Amino acid sequence: MNTTPPKIRLRGVCKAFGPKVVLDGVDLDVGVGESVVVIGGSGTGKSVMIKCILGILEPDSGLIEIDGVDVGKINGADRDALMGKFGMLFQGSALFDSLPVWENVAFGLIQARGMERQAARAVALQKLAAVGLGPEVGALMPAELSGGMTKRVGLARAIAAEPEIIFFDEPTTGLDPIMGDVINDLVVKCVRELGATTLSITHDLVSARKIAHRIAMLHDGKIIWQGPVADIDESGNPYVDQFIHGRAEGPIQMQVSG
Amino acid sequence: MTIAAPEDKVIIRVLSGVGRIFLNFLATVGRLSVFTGRALRHCVTPPFYFRLTIRQMIDIGYYSLPVVGLTAIFTGMVLALQSYSGFSRFSAEGAVATVVVLSITRELGPVLAGLMVAGRIGGSMAAEIGTMKVTEQIDALTTLSINPYKYLVAPRLIAGLAMMPILVLVADIIGVFGGFLIAVNKLDFNPANYLSRTFEFLEVKDVVSGLVKAAVFGFVITLMGCYHGYNSRGGAQGVGTATINAVVSSLILILIFNYIITELFFAI
Numbered sequence: 001m002n003t004t005p006p007k008i009r010l011r012g013v014c015k016a017f018g019p020k021v022v023l024d025g026v027d028l029d030v031g032v033g034e035s036v037v038v039i040g041g042s043g044t045g046k047s048v049m050i051k052c053i054l055g056i057l058e059p060d061s062g063l064i065e066i067d068g069v070d071v072g073k074i075n076g077a078d079r080d081a082l083m084g085k086f087g088m089l090f091q092g093s094a095l096f097d098s099l100p101v102w103e104n105v106a107f108g109l110i111q112a113r114g115m116e117r118q119a120a121r122a123v124a125l126q127k128l129a130a131v132g133l134g135p136e137v138g139a140l141m142p143a144e145l146s147g148g149m150t151k152r153v154g155l156a157r158a159i160a161a162e163p164e165i166i167f168f169d170e171p172t173t174g175l176d177p178i179m180g181d182v183i184n185d186l187v188v189k190c191v192r193e194l195g196a197t198t199l200s201i202t203h204d205l206v207s208a209r210k211i212a213h214r215i216a217m218l219h220d221g222k223i224i225w226q227g228p229v230a231d232i233d234e235s236g237n238p239y240v241d242q243f244i245h246g247r248a249e250g251p252i253q254m255q256v257s258g
Numbered sequence: 259m260t261i262a263a264p265e266d267k268v269i270i271r272v273l274s275g276v277g278r279i280f281l282n283f284l285a286t287v288g289r290l291s292v293f294t295g296r297a298l299r300h301c302v303t304p305p306f307y308f309r310l311t312i313r314q315m316i317d318i319g320y321y322s323l324p325v326v327g328l329t330a331i332f333t334g335m336v337l338a339l340q341s342y343s344g345f346s347r348f349s350a351e352g353a354v355a356t357v358v359v360l361s362i363t364r365e366l367g368p369v370l371a372g373l374m375v376a377g378r379i380g381g382s383m384a385a386e387i388g389t390m391k392v393t394e395q396i397d398a399l400t401t402l403s404i405n406p407y408k409y410l411v412a413p414r415l416i417a418g419l420a421m422m423p424i425l426v427l428v429a430d431i432i433g434v435f436g437g438f439l440i441a442v443n444k445l446d447f448n449p450a451n452y453l454s455r456t457f458e459f460l461e462v463k464d465v466v467s468g469l470v471k472a473a474v475f476g477f478v479i480t481l482m483g484c485y486h487g488y489n490s491r492g493g494a495q496g497v498g499t500a501t502i503n504a505v506v507s508s509l510i511l512i513l514i515f516n517y518i519i520t521e522l523f524f525a526i
């Protein structure tokens with residue numbers, strides 16, 4: 001049992017932009033079929049961490065392994081095959097604004113997997129329905145969507161190819177509480193039905209409690225606490241306590257200019 | 259430590275400024291070379307996106323026709339008038355046809371078409387790719403297993419390289435026709451005579467050199483559009499800067515390459 005490597009493994013990952021150190025030795029494991037939620041203040045580098053795992057950003061040092069393979073050492077076709085395992089919901093959704101909604105969702109199926117357009121369209125409409133959007137939305141252009149709809153289309157695109165590992169960057173931000181809960185259920189369903197491994201980022205603790213098996217808190221470039229979701233209220237960690245109660249006073253000093 | 263005299267400080271400041279500019283220049287050349295190499299490699303290795311390439315070809319070739327044709331016909335007309343009024347001073351009006359066709363095919367066709375397309379295409383490419391970059395659409399491509407060089411850059415480079423020569427060939431014909439119109443209708447040339455004079459001294463090399471220029475300009479314009487778009491950062495302002503840089507750098511490079519190619523073809 002101990003011989004299976006974790007799905008995602010980060011060791012000592014560092015990333016700086018010029019003089020600004022964002023990640024300063026992140027260690028994190030995500031097991032197969034596990035759902036880990038990373039919490040942390042704005043600008044602590046949560047999105048940067050995910051982009052490092054995806055290979056969009058190159059870490060300055062440290063080790064990132066997917067299924068035991070060091071992603072820093074692979075290139076070309078291996079890299080493409082690896083990307084095929086990933087689905088990603090971007091914080092800003094990042095829909096292709098020159099393509100209609102259904103083609104956005106079907107993009108990976110058509111372009112990377114060579115699926116027939118008609119078949120891919122059917123899958124896309126099905127995924128849109130899963131995130132609560134009717135088939136009429138499929139014909140719209142991304143510029144015609146509301147913020148919440150944009151987010152849901154981004155989500156549909158992330159799960160369209162049924163990837164093994166899905167990253168959600170703030171999946172419920174900008175949604176009303178009911179739709180937020182629909183999305184939470186969807187994330188839970190992905191994990192259960194697809195057997196997918198998920199790594200999510202959220203500020204929304206209701207969401208975190210619902211979708212996470214494990215919660216990790218990123219602060220000052222490091223994971224300062226991680227544990228099962230049930231332990232979050234008794235973490236004994238003043239940073240986590242401050243964060244989950246949303247208090248302005250505490251060890252975390254928000255950078256407020258003035 | 260001796261304290262530097264004030265005039266030394268000025269010299270140091272000037273020198274370090276020059277050094278910084280020079281280093282920045284080298285860094286840019288390096289980045290551009292890497293980008294070009296990578297883009298070229300993805301132009302010749304599968305998968306190819308034919309639909310996207312054709313769409314770019316239509317955009318560059320077909321939709322640039324009106325502006326390039328307009329430029330060409332007026333240039334041909336002006337050339338006929340100017341050379342007639344100039345050459346009549348030493349009774350060399352007979353050379354008008356030759357001057358028009360040589361100027362158009364060797365120089366004005368490719369250069370003016372290049373400048374027009376640089377403004378039209380280079381800027382819009384940089385803006386489109388730049389917006390995709392700053393809204394993370396390029397990152398999204400990567401996560402969907404699509405290589406952005408193949409999907410975005412290669413179709414544009416191929417289209418630029420392939421369509422500019424065709425565009426310039428059309429511009430050559432329209433330009434010569436513009437000169438012909440003026441010569442026949444306004445300057446009382448005999449149409450048959452004018453045409454035979456047009457082709458009498460025209461060599462294959464004149465046309466070919468112009469088409470080679472066109473291909474190089476097409477490559478430069480699309481490369482600059484893609485490069486500046488791909489490296490833009492920081493929202494709307496960054497995209498604006500990328501657009502300006504793409505247009506200005508392609509205009510300058512067109513002028514430089516125009517000289518180099520002319521020298522390669524015609525320097526004795």
Ligand SMILES: Nc1ncnc2c1ncn2[C@@H]1O[C@H](COP(=O)(O)OP(=O)(O)OP(=O)(O)O)[C@@H](O)[C@H]1O
Nearest residue numbers: 017022040041042043044045046047048049091203
């Ligand atoms: N491409 C980049 N170039 C320079 N700095 C960057 C870049 N991307 C991120 N940063 C910096 O890295 C820091 C962390 O950014 P990141 O987007 O990861 O924050 P975050 O934790 O996701 O915050 P939020 O919860 O608000 O989304 C920020 O201070 C940001 O300025």
Ligand SMILES: [Mg+2]
Nearest residue numbers: 046047091169
């Ligand atoms: Mg973020």
